[in-house]
Amino acid sequence: MNSYDMLVIGSGPAGRRAAVQSAKLGKSVLVVDKGRRLGGVSVHTGTIPSKTLRETVLNLSGWRERGFYGRGYRVKQVISAADLVERLRKTLDHEVEVLQHQFMRNAVKSTQATAHFSSSNTARLTTELGDVSEVQFEKALISVGTRPYRPDNIPFDHKRVFDSDEILDIETLPRTLIVIGGGVIGVEYATIFSALDVPVTLIEGRNTILEFVDKELVEDFMHQMRDRGMSIRLGATVATVTASDKGVEVTLSDGRLIKADALLYAAGRSGNVPTLGLETVGIATDARGRIEVDHSTFQTSVPHIYAAGDVIGFPSLASTSMEQGRIAACHAFGVHLPAPPETFPYGIYAVPEISTVGLSEEDVRKTGQAYECGVARFRETSRGHIMGVNNGFLKLIFSLESRRLLGAHIVGEGATELIHIGQAVINLKGTVDYFVNNTFNFPTLAEAYKIAGLDAWNRMGAPDPIAS
Template identity: 60%
Template sequence: MSNHYDLIIIGSGPAGRAAAIQAGKLKRRVLVVDRKDRLGGVSVHTGTIPSKTLRETVLNLSGWRERSFYGRSYRVKDKIDAGDLKARLHMTLDHEVDVIEHQFNRNHVEDLNGVASFTGPNEIEVAVDGGEVQRLTADKFLICTGTKTFRPDWVPFNGKTVLDSDEFLEMGEIPRSLIVVGAGVIGVEYASMFATLDVRVTLIEPRESFLDFIDRFTIDEFTHEIRENGLDLRLGSPIAKVEDMGEHVEVSLENGRHVRAEMLLFAAGRMGATARLNLDAVGIETDHRGRISVDRKTYQTSVPHIYAAGDVIGHPSLASTSLQQGRVAACHALDTPTLPESPWFPYGIYSVPEISTCGMSEEEVQERGIPYEIGVGRFRETSRGHIMGLEHGFVKMLVSLKTRRLLGVQIVGEGATELIHIAQAVLNLKGTVDYFVENTFNYPTLAEAYRIAGLDAFNRMPIPEEYKVKGKAKGKSKG
């Protein structure tokens, strides 16, 4: 067959996968090139799916969800080792790869394993196993190469006791103590997971705050809970030196303190995986972290027939948004009309406990000068929360005083990443707090916390004239 395609996609993560399937459904000739020996990209093999699978395994084997009933010493499995964590992981990853391969076959998407680089505006070369180089051409290209771990020279990585987030999943044994450097999403997720296994975890963040895109009230509550779970959080502590001492790893902080542990996970940032693409050949520039700038409506780069989507374009760097970006980019590249992306999308942080948000934070509302009210519904106020033994968790709701519209929702606790979609729907449909007051929720459910939060805000807001009962004398009632 010809080596010319309608669309060549470099990378098979969420953005590349969604774009390829969309192009296949449009009956175009499409090729996916990925340097990995298995489809799915970082998301499937070292990122999103592995970390979330690991979290579920940790919660199940540790008996974490049952400890409020049976005590903190309760465990489903007395001794949990690295093999226990990996068993479920490999089963899940195999299934994910099978699903992708089936979707590609069903939609006539071709794929090729190798390292791709541009040689001209409409041509790439792919170095495959054995040293062979294939030259391929296309009308349009989509770059979905994602990110790679940031590995500074001053960190003595050794693949055993000093690891990056990709290597961390292949640990030989569970350490008794762990240092996590970087309180971003990845660092917070892994640190809170291993604290759940009763590992002594120290989370170090050089800045005075962390997860700054999340509402401060939400982060304050989350911080209290993870510290209560045994996690030692060190904020505002720049690192002076990291030393591999053989039997332990030692971190010296600029404030004079030292932290020791059996293992260190460095999770302070990621870089766009663009170094090997030879973007100079097509005139595309990247920023200092290797990321590509695009038009956020079409995902076109500075070269109109070359698109980019997913983590390689930076914020928000979520698998969920990457799926949407890939689909939209493919449709635009192939001159096919499609629905635009909705303005409000949820963030999900799979820590212990989960955090999920949609819409504006309280700080954003204040910056915009919007008069607002807050409603909070705590899981312990719901019957479902009692049944599940939940001692923490809440839904926080921000409501406009002028329009009564929902402005944002933050959730911390069990099922937060599932519950947030109620808020997403109301936000995108421009709904008001009245929705949560007027409607009935299944009982008992954690979703009732929305109603509690809605009533909390509703009862402190001025009552609109149209809601007031007419025809009654003030202070009097019939009967």
């Protein structure tokens, strides 16, 4: 029986980072993944595919140029599903190649198999051909990711009704589309298809979408969605879904009937844990297959078995999963790490992008502290005008007492890149005066930080010389 210092189950962002970190600490590592290629959900059905699809759509549709040339402008007049898949495959091939090379450089072994705990220090590996072997391990990390939640009342058929994994294999672009789910995945795909000029109806049972995002951003985002012809149905759950050769019909709990050519169900995900044999080692999961961990070390209820990534639930971001995997590996082998920063950015790759870091205005109000906001509209910047950006804005929230930046929130072109300026200032305890006194490249969208800083500073006034 082969023995390893670290057994990593799953090769997504958390598993990949934990494996490499363990190897760099001089440990023997085996990565087990049941997929035919390394990369996990992130590379094959999640983060990378959806973002590649988005970029392909924006390029082929000419979306970014429509501010100048009108809504009827297109780079490619007829866009097919094959056009989208071609770029997707090239990107995925590259990602897998990079990952394989990274494992090779760091002497990380990998195998394609399904892992099942047979004891607290051994696991049974079963290949696709049915070959069975056992491995022994000192430490283990569970990073198996999640799969789309598929309720029994939704008639998934891979022809008219899809989940968020299956939609990547769509053979023909739908003429009209219904998206159920106003979370990150649903909103991303709804706006991507809308950018292809597919009429989209987004259904969310709650009274708003993206509940964790600053409400002012969500309101602006929804206005942009409706302005380009998207329909948004809030506050009513799905009663029935029927599919036929003619299309899909959805009846809502309030009696409304919605028809479309196809439907994407994107309301929640479940952990990929059924085959792991967690009951053997005494690790429990919740109703959605998520594993509870100590969020400072990522240890499960079994101290030498760790879990990281989407399988432990919120925030379920590739970026945070990578860091969780690194922290877990370091803790497993006695490497002390400083406490991580309190804030990290969220990126929503919709059309347009949304990104946020720190406290929302609603969060600040709950703390009871006095605050002021500064706003900069992208269309008011020279770079925004050059790019033909008609929408989008940056919102900064400052404490009136300390003048520190509490939150930065962006909706619009380049949001997921621009947010890192706000992230750095928050984590370095910077104030509104940083934005006022520093010079930004011109013309850039980043200049919006100075504009928003000045907007807030004009109401806050100069700092008290005695207090400073």
